[in-house]
Amino acid sequence: MSFVEYGDTIKDGDTAIVFLGHESMFPVKVQHGTVTQTKYGVIRHSTDLIGKKYGSKVTCSKGGWVFILHPTPELWTMNLPHRTQILYSTDISLITMMLELKPGSIVCESGTGSGSLSHALIRTVAPTGHLYTVEFHQQRAEKAREEFREHGVEHLVTVTNQDVCKNGFGVSNVADAVFLDIPSPWEAIGHAKSALKAEGGRICSFSPCIEQVQRTCLAMEEYGFTEINTLEILLRVYNVRTISLQIPDLGKAAEDNSSTGFDSSNPSHQGSPCANLQQGTVQFKSGVPLREVVGHTGYLTFATKSLV
Amino acid sequence: MEGGPSARIREGDCAVLKRDEVFKAVSVLRRRKITFEKQWFYLDNAIGHIYGTTFEVTSGGNLQPKQEVEETTTETKEAGTDNRNIVDDGKSQKLTHDDIKALKDKGIKGQEIVQQLIENSTTFRDKTEFAQDKYIKKKKKKYEAVITIVKPSTRILSTMYYAREPGKIKDCTLMKDNVIQKMNRYCSKQENSFACSTSFYHFSVTTTLLITYAGRGSLHFQSHLRYDTLAQMLTLGNIHAGNKMIVMETCSGLVLGAVMERMGGYGSIIQMYPGGGPVRAATSCFGFPKPFFDNLHEFPLSKVQSLLSGTFTTETLHADPEENALGEEESNGLTEEKQTSLQETEEEPAPEAAMEINPTEEQDAMDVNAEDGEFKENKEKENKENVREKQIKQWERRKKLQEAAALLREKNADGLIVASKFHPTPLLLSLLEFVAPSRPFVVYCQYKEPLLDCYTKLRERGGVINLKLSETWLRNYQVLPDRSHPKLTMSGGGGYLLSGITVVLDKGKSDSSNSEALKMEEPSSKRCKLQDLPC
Numbered sequence: 154m155s156f157v158e159y160g161d162t163i164k165d166g167d168t169a170i171v172f173l174g175h176e177s178m179f180p181v182k183v184q185h186g187t188v189t190q191t192k193y194g195v196i197r198h199s200t201d202l203i204g205k206k207y208g209s210k211v212t213c214s215k216g217g218w219v220f221i222l223h224p225t226p227e228l229w230t231m232n233l234p235h236r237t238q239i240l241y242s243t244d245i246s247l248i249t250m251m252l253e254l255k256p257g258s259i260v261c262e263s264g265t266g267s268g269s270l271s272h273a274l275i276r277t278v279a280p281t282g283h284l285y286t287v288e289f290h291q292q293r294a295e296k297a298r299e300e301f302r303e304h305g306v307e308h309l310v311t312v313t314n315q316d317v318c319k320n321g322f323g324v325s326n327v328a329d330a331v332f333l334d335i336p337s338p339w340e341a342i343g344h345a346k347s348a349l350k351a352e353g354g355r356i357c358s359f360s361p362c363i364e365q366v367q368r369t370c371l372a373m374e375e376y377g378f379t380e381i382n383t384l385e386i387l388l389r390v391y392n393v394r395t396i397s398l399q400i401p402d403l404g405k406a407a408e409d410n411s412s413t414g415f416d417s418s419n420p421s422h423q424g425s426p427c428a429n430l431q432q433g434t435v436q437f438k439s440g441v442p443l444r445e446v447v448g449h450t451g452y453l454t455f456a457t458k459s460l461v
Numbered sequence: 462m463e464g465g466p467s468a469r470i471r472e473g474d475c476a477v478l479k480r481d482e483v484f485k486a487v488s489v490l491r492r493r494k495i496t497f498e499k500q501w502f503y504l505d506n507a508i509g510h511i512y513g514t515t516f517e518v519t520s521g522g523n524l525q526p527k528q529e530v531e532e533t534t535t536e537t538k539e540a541g542t543d544n545r546n547i548v549d550d551g552k553s554q555k556l557t558h559d560d561i562k563a564l565k566d567k568g569i570k571g572q573e574i575v576q577q578l579i580e581n582s583t584t585f586r587d588k589t590e591f592a593q594d595k596y597i598k599k600k601k602k603k604y605e606a607v608i609t610i611v612k613p614s615t616r617i618l619s620t621m622y623y624a625r626e627p628g629k630i631k632d633c634t635l636m637k638d639n640v641i642q643k644m645n646r647y648c649s650k651q652e653n654s655f656a657c658s659t660s661f662y663h664f665s666v667t668t669t670l671l672i673t674y675a676g677r678g679s680l681h682f683q684s685h686l687r688y689d690t691l692a693q694m695l696t697l698g699n700i701h702a703g704n705k706m707i708v709m710e711t712c713s714g715l716v717l718g719a720v721m722e723r724m725g726g727y728g729s730i731i732q733m734y735p736g737g738g739p740v741r742a743a744t745s746c747f748g749f750p751k752p753f754f755d756n757l758h759e760f761p762l763s764k765v766q767s768l769l770s771g772t773f774t775t776e777t778l779h780a781d782p783e784e785n786a787l788g789e790e791e792s793n794g795l796t797e798e799k800q801t802s803l804q805e806t807e808e809e810p811a812p813e814a815a816m817e818i819n820p821t822e823e824q825d826a827m828d829v830n831a832e833d834g835e836f837k838e839n840k841e842k843e844n845k846e847n848v849r850e851k852q853i854k855q856w857e858r859r860k861k862l863q864e865a866a867a868l869l870r871e872k873n874a875d876g877l878i879v880a881s882k883f884h885p886t887p888l889l890l891s892l893l894e895f896v897a898p899s900r901p902f903v904v905y906c907q908y909k910e911p912l913l914d915c916y917t918k919l920r921e922r923g924g925v926i927n928l929k930l931s932e933t934w935l936r937n938y939q940v941l942p943d944r945s946h947p948k949l950t951m952s953g954g955g956g957y958l959l960s961g962i963t964v965v966l967d968k969g970k971s972d973s974s975n976s977e978a979l980k981m982e983e984p985s986s987k988r989c990k991l992q993d994l995p996c
Contacts, residue, residue, distance in 0.1 A: 158703055159875050159900070172926060208898025208964045220926055220964050223899040225699045243933060246696035247689055253614045256702040256725025276701050277723065352468050353513045363945055370940045383938035385947075386689055391909070391930040393916045438913040440930055440957075452938065460513050 154207075155305030156224060156272055157279035163202045163221060168304060170222040170232060171196070180224070180232045182303070193217025224304070226272040236293050239269035240334065240359065243388040244450055249277055251384075251455045252330040252355045256281055261324065261331045261348045263287040263317035263341065265297045270332065275301075275309045284310040285324050285348075287317045317341045322348040333358040338365065339372035346376050349458045356458065361451040369454055378456035385452055391440030400433045470507050470514075470610060475748030477617050479609040481602060484621035486613060486746040494522070500606055512612040517605075520568045527607050541587040555581040571605035578604075591944065613747050615695075615719040619688035622715055622743065685907050686712055686880060687955030689935045694878060695723055697960045698903045702727035704875040705868070707895055709733040709762070709888055711881040714744030716905075720878060721753055729756040731865055731874070733765070733892065735883070758865035765891050768866055775859040775866075873897040880905035885959070886915045890922060898924075898965045905956055912959040924966030932957045 154160040154167040163169055165185050172178045173191060181189050181196075183203060189196045194215030196202065201211050207223040222228060227242050240248075248270070254260060258278045265271055265288035274284050288294040294314040301307045313323045318337060321344030322328070331345040331354070338358040345356050356378065358369050366383055373381050470476060474489045480498050487495055491505050502522040507514070516524035541547075556578065564574050578600055579585050585593060611617060694716070700706065700723040708730055710716040717732055721744070724730065732739050739759050760768075767773040874896045879888050885904045896902060902925075906912050912930055919925050933955060937948040 157701060159897075161873075161897070206898060206965060208900075208962075210965060210967060221899075222962060222964075225901065227696065227699060227901070242696055243693065246692040249696060250619075250688070250692035251616050253616050255722050256727060273696065276699070280702055280727065281725075352511055363940075366938070366940055367942065367945060371942070381940075383940045385936040385938065387934040387936070389932045389934060391932070393913050393928075393930055438910075438917065440909050440913055454940070457513075459515075460511055 154223060156226060156229070157276050157306055157309070159223060161206060163205050163207060165203055166303075168224050168229075169202065169207070170224055170228045172220040172222050178222070178228070178232060180229070191217075191219060193219060226276045229272050229304075230269045233267055233269060235267050236296060237264070237266040239267045241269070241388075241447075241450065242273075243386055244359065244453065245270055245273045247384065247386050247453060248332060248357050248359075249273065251453070252332065252357055254278060254282075254330060258282045258329045259285070259327050259350075261285045261287070261322040261328045261345070263322065263333055264289065264335055265294060265312060266334065267293075268297045268300055270334070271297065271301075271310065272304070272306075274332075275306045279306070279309050282309070285313065285322055285328070286310060287313045287315060287322055289314065289316040317344060320344075324348055326351050329354045331356045336365075337368075339368040342369070342372040342376050342378075346378070346458055353458045353460055356456050358454045359451045360454070361449070363452065366452045366454055373454070373456045377459065379459045380457040381454065382456070383452050383454045385449070387447070387449075389446060390443055392443065394439055394441050395436055396439045396441075397434040397436050400435060402433070468511050468612075470510050470512060472508055475613055475746050476504075476507075476512070477611050477613050477621070477746075479611055479617075480607070482624070484617055484624070486618065486621065497608065498606075502608075504610075507610055510610070512610060515607050515609045517571075517607055524608070538590070538593075539586045540590040540593055542589060544587075544589070544592070547584050547587055553582055553584040554578065555583065565604075571601070574604045575600045615691070615722050615747075616688070618743060618746055619686075619691050619715060619719065622713075623686070623688050685954055685956055686716070686905060687933075687935065687951065689933050690905065690955045690958065691716065691719055693931075693933055693958055694880070694903045694905060695719055697901060697958065698876045698878050699901050700724065700876070700878075704728045705873065706730045707733065707869075707874045707877045707892060709877075709879045709881055709892060711735070711740070711883070712743070714739070714741035716878060716880045717741065718744040718747045718749075721749060721757070722747060726750070726753045726756075728875075729758065729868065731758045731760055731868055733760055733762050735762045735881075758861065758868060760862065760865040760869060764866075768869060769891065769894055773866060775862050869895045874900070876900050877902040879903070884911050884914075886911065886918050889915055890918060893919075893922075893924070893963060896963050898963050900963050902961055902963065904959045906959070907956045909957050912957050915959055919961070922966075924964055925961045926964050928959065928961040930957065930959050 154164060154169075160167075163183055165183060167183045169181055169183055170178050171181050171189065171191065173193070183198050185199050185203065187198045189198070191213055194213035194217060196211060196213055196219070201213075202221060205211070205221065207221060209221055210218050211221055212218045226245075230239065230242055230245070233239070252258075252260070254274065254277045256278060259282055260274050260278060262271060262274060262284060263286065265286040271284060271286055278284060286297070288297060291314050294312050298307070298312045301310050301312070311323075315323065317333075317335060318340035321341075322331070325347045326349070328348045328350060331348055333341055333345065333356070335341060338360060342356075349356070356373070358366075360366050360369060370381055370383070470489060472489055472491060476487055476489050478485045478487060478495070478497050483498055485497050487497075487504070489504050489508065491508070492503065494501055495504060500518050502518045502524055504524065506524045507516060510526065515527045517527045519525050561574065561578075564577065575597065579597070582596075585596065588596065698706075698720075700720055702723075702725050704724060705728055706720055706724070708717050708720055709732070717730070717739075718741075720730060726749075734740075764773055872895050877889075877892055877896050877900075879885055879892070879902075881888065885906050889902075889904060893902065904912065904915060906915075909930070909932075916928055916930060919928060932952075934950065934952040935955065936950050939946055939948050
């Protein structure tokens with residue numbers, strides 16, 4: 154297993170995702186002789202995991218079962234230990250596409266933070282690209298290095314422990330793309346420009362506040378970036394439910410109910426009479442928005458370093 | 462984006478023209494008139510320049526690299542504070558239409574025309590600073606025609622596709638009619654031809670679901686797949702180098718191209734297609750290098766059932782009722798029609814075929830070497846070799862089909878991407894059989910309801926977890942000092958996604974585990990009663 158290559162079977166040393174149920178999972182480092190406790194009982198790595206196929210159902214000691222999943226950057230994002238606020242897959246998707254990343258791209262990132270975006274970037278630029286990531290917090294930089302090693306991607310990433318606003322990315326004229334997620338990105342735009350290739354490249358800055366965005370846009374303009382564009386992307390998740398609505402009793406006879414004018418056919422059953430008229434309800438499937446949704450993560454400002 | 466010589470514009474490249482927010486994909490060819498944004502020009506002068514260069518259109522349709530100019534606003538800026546004294550009498554501009562036209566005909570630079578307009582505007586000095594900025598911007602847009610030539614990418618092409626009025630654009634139907642006719646004949650001759658960049662078929666109703674008849678020209682143009690939605694698909698599907706992907710799309714090949722870009726030529730892709738062949742008009746705009754197509758396979762949807770049941774053979778390859786459905790086209794004298802140029806569309810795609818934004822723009826997308834002189838002489842010889850050639854072609858096609866079938870039979874694909882005009886449920890229930898456990902899948906649909914059905918059916922089937930029905934909203938911002946605000950929201954139009962992860966399907970206990978899973982995943986809410994029994 155590695156985060157940039159699928160494997161079929163679970164091996165000693167792999168990072169696997171234990172899936173317990175709806176939105177309930179956690180990562181586990183697979184090791185001979187180790188046990189993991191879940192609410193369904195104990196998982197013994199040597200017998201229950203190693204050698205099994207990813208995606209298998211594993212029965213725990215109490216008789217309950219879990220699925221063991223192959224790690225992906227997206228699953229890691231859902232389960233990683235937070236050392237900072239992280240970026241989620243919705244923003245990451247847009248960043249990846251708008252920075253035009255693909256296998257072979259050279260990317261600069263700062264700050265590394267908890268490595269949520271880093272894993273996604275490495276996945277996309279592998280096997281021939283590289284990520285240069287800069288983190289000014291020494292412990293966080295060290296922890297990130299350790300994780301990249303564990304996940305089998307250390308050859309694709311260089312972690313540098315320095316302040317990007319003062320010292321830049323440690324590389325010049327090599328990057329196809331630069332990503333900034335720092336409190337004062339406008340101070341790093343100059344460094345970003347010199348990190349990007351001479352023939353141009355893309356830049357993105359993530360900021361929660363509009364004032365940060367304004368200063369960043371001004372700095373980008375000052376340094377001659379073009380196509381400056383600020384976006385915000387929001388995820389809406391829907392629960393799939395079968396809803397029953399009661400038919401009001403208007404004093405009509407039951408057999409008249411069918412002529413009350415609503416469409417009682419259920420689309421998913423080819424008009425089989427699913428409206429339980431005898432019960433006085435109509436059933437339908439609905440995508441119900443969650444009661445609480447993320448309203449704002451941050452603004453994404455993209456720009457292009459042009460030739461001149 | 463690669464360094465070195467590949468970053469230069471070369472003849473035969475697929476490039477994208479950009480003016481402000483408008484894009485157009487073109488093939489770079491010498492001595493060929495291009496019409497873009499009410500202007501015409503030739504790309505000859507652009508050849509050899511680096512991608513990303515900005516050009517000015519000069520009279521006579523030549524492109525000149527734009528010189529960086531210092532903004533010449535030497536005069537002290539005068540501006541009003543509000544518009545209380547500005548009256549719209551229609552006389553503020555002292556230059557007449559004819560004056561402006563005369564300036565243009567003299568070949569005076571756009572910048573100077575803008576300057577003249579400002580000087581001859583009586584109200585300009587009374588406008589607020591913001592209004593002055595806005596005025597200058599508007600006039601610049603009109604008179605300073607600059608065009609940037611950029612390298613195609615998923616970002617650019619998906620933005621370009623979405624920017625068009627969805628109702629107006631239908632797949633490749635904006636080609637000249639005669640081209641369509643030619644292609645039809647070609648399609649009917651070369652069954653299953655992958656060189657067709659458009660094909661017409663009617664669809665057999667293979668499932669109990671109602672599938673609408675798609676007649677000529679109603680190939681759905683990418684069904685409102687907004688670019689942020691496409692971005693989600695690529696990430697949720699964990700598309701990366703080395704994957705073995707199954708892609709089923711009817712988005713002109715845009716989704717396929719996006720997947721190919723993310724895989725960088727590593728791994729393999731099996732494209733499932735309806736009818737006579739996959740549509741890859743948009744794919745050709747990416748300008749992928751040849752090796753990228755070495756591991757791109759295609760497999761007809763109509764053969765999926767037989768492959769799953771083990772009765773698949775290539776012998777029945779041409780007994781497809783779907784093909785040559787348009788008898789009308791067939792009967793229009795097709796025997797002597799030669800298909801020279803069309804075969805080249807495979808290697809030398811003409812992006813305009815898919816990319817004509819303005820229907821009135823007359824560009825024969827398929828005029829690849831129409832002036833080929835040797836063409837007539839070869840006709841005789843070709844006729845003799847035709848039969849043999851046909852046999853070879855057929856044999857090659859069978860071989861390719863066998864390869865694709867073998868890849869599918871392994872049932873170990875690393876993911877499934879579906880974005881089509883068909884109902885997603887039957888596609889998913891069949892195509893998921895070919896995917897290995899613990900792999901992501903993503904289905905796009907323009908509407909929410911079919912995905913609700915798909916969700917339910919997948920639950921009944923089992924073998925999938927972490928099902929998620931989602932949609933993204935995108936908001937654009939204008940960011941300017943003291944003038945920052947959201948531009949426009951785009952919501953509701955971008956389509957919906959259903960994503961999940963495959964797991965090992967234990968056929969024995971699927972019923973019991975199912976209800977358990979349902980209980981686990983669906984906390985019963987107080988407000989609505991959950992009824993998970995299918996009627």
